[in-house]
Amino acid sequence: MTRPHVHRVLIVDDDADNRAALRYYLESIDGFECDEAADGRDALRKLQSGPCPCGAIVDVGLPEMDGWTLIERLRADPVLGGIGVVVVSGARLDQTRLRRAAVRAHFMKPANPSDVERALTRQCAYV
Secondary structure, eight states, X not given: OOOOOOEXXXXXXXXXXXXXXXXXXXXXXXXXXXXXXXXXXXXXXXXXXXOOOSEEEEOSOOSSSOHHHHHHHHHHSTTTTTOEXXXXXXXXXXXXXXXXXXXXXXXXXXXXXXXXXXXXXXXXXXX
């Protein structure tokens, strides 16, 4: 019997309430496990040292290392480059930059959590 896939998701946002709300919603769905990071540097450390998630929710306006830089570093990494990234931001987003960064889903804050969940599921390479 094959065990169902568990979507591991890293939520990267400097607002603890935003992280907690997304985590609460996603982990209420069977088959989702989440971790959190408050900035790009913390996210990169977690991604390089822990199990590789199948998705990441990234805010682009982050301290220490912004979300754009984090996404660029992910895309340049042969192991992490395939992680599906969903951008959730309060800022207007440059569509050309999103395409160059291979971001296929993005939402303005406050994002509908079910839309974010569907976008993560669609991008997962394991389903």
